[in-house]
Amino acid sequence: MTIVFLTLSAITVLGALLAVTLRNLVHCLLALVLFFMGIAGHFFLLKADFLGAVQILIYIGAVAVLILFAIMLTRNISGTEGGRGSLGGAWWLGVGIATTLAGAMCVFVRRSDLVSKLPYGATEEGVVKEIGKLLVTDWVVPLEIMAVLLTAALIGAVVIALEEEKKR
Amino acid sequence: MDAIYKLIQHYAPKIPDLLALALAVLLPIAIVMGVFLTVFALLTWVERKALGRIQNRRGPNRVGPVGLFQPVADGLKLLTKEDIVPAAADKVVHFLAPVLTVVPAFMVLAVVPVAKGFVPVDLNIGVLFALAVSTGSVLALFMAGWASRNKFSLLGAMRSVAQVVSYEVPMVMAAVVILMAAGTLSSVGIVEAQRGLAGWFVFKPWGLVAFVIFQLCAMAEVARTPFDLPEAESEIVAGYHTEYSGFKFALFQMGEYVAAITMGGITVTMFLGGYLGPGSDLPKIGWLVSAGWFFAKLGIIVVINIWARGTWPRVRVDQLLGFAWKLLLPLALVNIVAMAIWHFASNKLVGWGASAVVLAVAIVALVKINTGQTFEKRSYRFIS
Numbered sequence: 001m002t003i004v005f006l007t008l009s010a011i012t013v014l015g016a017l018l019a020v021t022l023r024n025l026v027h028c029l030l031a032l033v034l035f036f037m038g039i040a041g042h043f044f045l046l047k048a049d050f051l052g053a054v055q056i057l058i059y060i061g062a063v064a065v066l067i068l069f070a071i072m073l074t075r076n077i078s079g080t081e082g083g084r085g086s087l088g089g090a091w092w093l094g095v096g097i098a099t100t101l102a103g104a105m106c107v108f109v110r111r112s113d114l115v116s117k118l119p120y121g122a123t124e125e126g127v128v129k130e131i132g133k134l135l136v137t138d139w140v141v142p143l144e145i146m147a148v149l150l151t152a153a154l155i156g157a158v159v160i161a162l163e164e165e166k167k168r
Numbered sequence: 169m170d171a172i173y174k175l176i177q178h179y180a181p182k183i184p185d186l187l188a189l190a191l192a193v194l195l196p197i198a199i200v201m202g203v204f205l206t207v208f209a210l211l212t213w214v215e216r217k218a219l220g221r222i223q224n225r226r227g228p229n230r231v232g233p234v235g236l237f238q239p240v241a242d243g244l245k246l247l248t249k250e251d252i253v254p255a256a257a258d259k260v261v262h263f264l265a266p267v268l269t270v271v272p273a274f275m276v277l278a279v280v281p282v283a284k285g286f287v288p289v290d291l292n293i294g295v296l297f298a299l300a301v302s303t304g305s306v307l308a309l310f311m312a313g314w315a316s317r318n319k320f321s322l323l324g325a326m327r328s329v330a331q332v333v334s335y336e337v338p339m340v341m342a343a344v345v346i347l348m349a350a351g352t353l354s355s356v357g358i359v360e361a362q363r364g365l366a367g368w369f370v371f372k373p374w375g376l377v378a379f380v381i382f383q384l385c386a387m388a389e390v391a392r393t394p395f396d397l398p399e400a401e402s403e404i405v406a407g408y409h410t411e412y413s414g415f416k417f418a419l420f421q422m423g424e425y426v427a428a429i430t431m432g433g434i435t436v437t438m439f440l441g442g443y444l445g446p447g448s449d450l451p452k453i454g455w456l457v458s459a460g461w462f463f464a465k466l467g468i469i470v471v472i473n474i475w476a477r478g479t480w481p482r483v484r485v486d487q488l489l490g491f492a493w494k495l496l497l498p499l500a501l502v503n504i505v506a507m508a509i510w511h512f513a514s515n516k517l518v519g520w521g522a523s524a525v526v527l528a529v530a531i532v533a534l535v536k537i538n539t540g541q542t543f544e545k546r547s548y549r550f551i552s
Contacts, residue, residue, distance in 0.1 A: 026314055030261065033307060053296045061303030065333055068310060072326070128293060128353055 004045060012038025025071045033064050050127050196288040200277050207463075208425050209239035215474050222478035246418040254411050258315040265312035266409075266416040269423030272304035273430055279355045280433040283443050283459035287356055294355035295347065298434050299340055302389065305427060306332045309398065309408050312420070316411035324407025327485065328398035332389055334492040339385035341500035342378040345507045346438045349375070355434075359442035368441040373524040374507045377531075379439040381496050381503070383472070386431035388492070390424060392473060394480040397488060432469040433462075440465045495538050502530040 015035030022028045036059040043052035135143055213228065213236060220227025228235035253262055279294035281287035291297050306329055313325020346369055347353060350361035362368050369375035388395040399407035409420045436442055445461035447454070483491070506523035513519030 024258075026258075026261070030307075030311065049291050049293045050296070053293050053300045057296070057300035057303065060307065061300065061336065062333075065306060065329060068307075068329065128296075 005042075008038055008041045008045060012042070025074070026068075029064060029067055029071060032067070033060055036060050036064065048127075050131070196286075200282070200288055201274065203282070204274075204277060204426060204429060207429055207466075208422060209243075211425055211429065211470060212239050212242070212421075214470070215477075218471070218474045219478050222475075243418065247415055249414040251414040251416060252411075254317060256317040257411065258317070261311050261315035262411075263416075265308050265315060266412065266419035266423070268308035268311065269305055270419055270426065272301050272308070273423050273426040275301045275304075276427075276430040276434065280430065280437060281356050281359055281442055282433075282462055283455045284449070285455060286459070290354060290356050292357075293353045295343060295358065295434070295438065296353050298355070298430075299336075299343065302427070302431070303332065303336060305390075305423065308423070312412070313408035316408075318411050320404040320406075321408050321410045323404050324398045324400075324410070327404075328391060328408060330485075331391065331395065331397060331488060334489055335385045335388040335496075338381055338492055338496035338500045339389065341497065342381040342385065342503065343438065344500075345374050345378045345503055348504070348507050348511065355437050355442075359437055359444060362441040362444060368439065368444075370439040372510070373520065373527055374503050374510060375439060377499065377503050377506075377527050379435070381500050382439070383435060383469070384496065385492075386428075386435060387473060387476065388488070390427040390431055392424070392428060393477040394482050395488060396482060397485060400482060402482075428473060429466070429470065432466050432473070435469055436462060436465045440469075490538070495534050499530060499534055503527065506530075 012035055015031050015033075015038055018031035019028050019035055022031060036055065039059075040052045040055040043049075043055055216238070217227040217235070228238040231237040231241045253259060276298045278288045279291055279298050281290075287294075309328045309332075310325045313321040313323075313328075316322075346358060349369060349372075350358040352358060352361070370379045391398045397407075399409065404410075409417060412420060442465075443458035443462040445458065445464075447457040450457060506526045509526060510519040510523045513522060
């Protein structure tokens with residue numbers, strides 16, 4: 001168990017580091033995917049199968065592809081034109097902010113009693129069922145708000161695309 | 169996995185614990201890889217023979233009896249060919265792409281119940297895992313296209329990304345119905361939910377619609393003709409694998425075929441009752457009979473794939489995307505409503521009738537809306 005955990009952690013940290021240090025944007029994205037895979041692996045290791053699968057489905061299947069499209073629309077993908085590397089300049093500031101944030105999160109997560117308060121029995125079999133039930137009972141308002149937001153974004157995208165069509 | 173571990177401990181208690189554990193992990197992997205690689209080799213032969221028959225020629229008939237050893241010859245030929253990497257290519261990514269194409273295809277096999285009591289890993293979110301992992305192939309295809317530094321490769325890669333992302337949506341929506349019916353995400357659970365006379369989900373109105381949607385999306389997802397736009401030979405040479413030769417090319421072919429087989433396996437599991445069939449519950453030989461049933465059904469799906477490949481021309485890009493978004497997705501959404509009607513109907517007959525009527529109306533309306541569109545002559549923005 002520890003060996004698996006250490007290997008996975010090493011892969012995850014390596015992916016994260018490469019994602020911010022590599023110069024080529026596509027390489028950065030691939031490193032980011034490696035990082036996502038590592039996180040998904042951690043979820044599987046912790047027996048949170050559902051979270052692991054959703055991590056793959058959303059972060060690798062959707063977010064990474066979205067970033068990919070964004071990258072394909074930019075110039076200077078290889079990172080050779082001008083500018084300092086992503087680690088140049090005020091890197092110590094970034095490290096400081098990241099450490100502070102992570103530290104604060106650790107402190108508050110440890111202090112909070114949210115986990116013990118969770119009423120939901122996180123049994124192996126029933127996780128998905130429980131999540132489904134909660135989504136349409138306790139959390140139905142946030143769910144609906146998200147649905148409305150996404151629909152609005154979709155309609156907005158269509159409207160923008162239509163305007164361009166007219167201009168031609 | 170646990171069962172094998174217990175068997176080893178029972179019959180050979182002298183074996184050290186760690187070795188037994190390693191065996192229990194590696195044995196299912198070896199079996200699955202071996203079986204499905206054989207099926208893959210056979211499939212290439214069957215496909216070429218069947219396509220030959222459709223096109224009024226003989227297909228491979230020189231190597232071995234009726235050309236049966238053709239896959240071996242192909243493999244050897246590709247192994248010994250020179251591996252050419254374009255000078256401008258991104259070497260590392262160019263190398264990683266073909267390897268990564270094969271990985272998701274095999275990973276899906278981990279949750280496919282091949283026979284009664286034989287599934288490599290019985291995850292309780294099996295189907296979700298399969299759907300999630302199979303999206304991973306997009307990145308590999310994109311890596312291949314991008315790393316080749318070739319316009320045709322990049323075009324093929326962009327096409328494949330757009331295609332897979334579009335077809336993912338109706339595919340998952342079609343699968344939702346099955347999950348509603350079975351009440352579980354586990355692949356074994358879904359198979360067991362299809363017990364009984366005409367219990368297979370494909371025999372229900374919503375199941376049939378979901379099956380057709382899922383099958384079409386699966387074909388599009390693994391980019392097989394008529395949906396093989398990412399590697400359309402007549403338009404963009406060979407798409408994302410234009411710059412690949414030798415064994416890397418073979419890996420791409422293998423990834424495509426194994427993905428086709430695994431998607432077929434998922435289809436069989438979800439709609440055709442998986443390993444269930446007469447005799448699959450017999451005490452001693454049940455596992456063999458059930459494996460036979462599984463592979464027979466898989467064979468039917470594979471033959472349907474080849475048949476579609478041989479008889480339909482390739483679709484255009486706008487047809488491809490319009491088909492997914494304007495026909496399959498709305499139909500899949502209506503299908504979920506039909507499933508809800510079935511679920512809450514007072515008795516089976518009412519549920520049958522009501523859901524069938526809803527679906528028939530939806531299909532007729534959607535087809536009406538989608539046919540008869542004519543397109544204006546295209547104008548290109550960047551050509552004056």
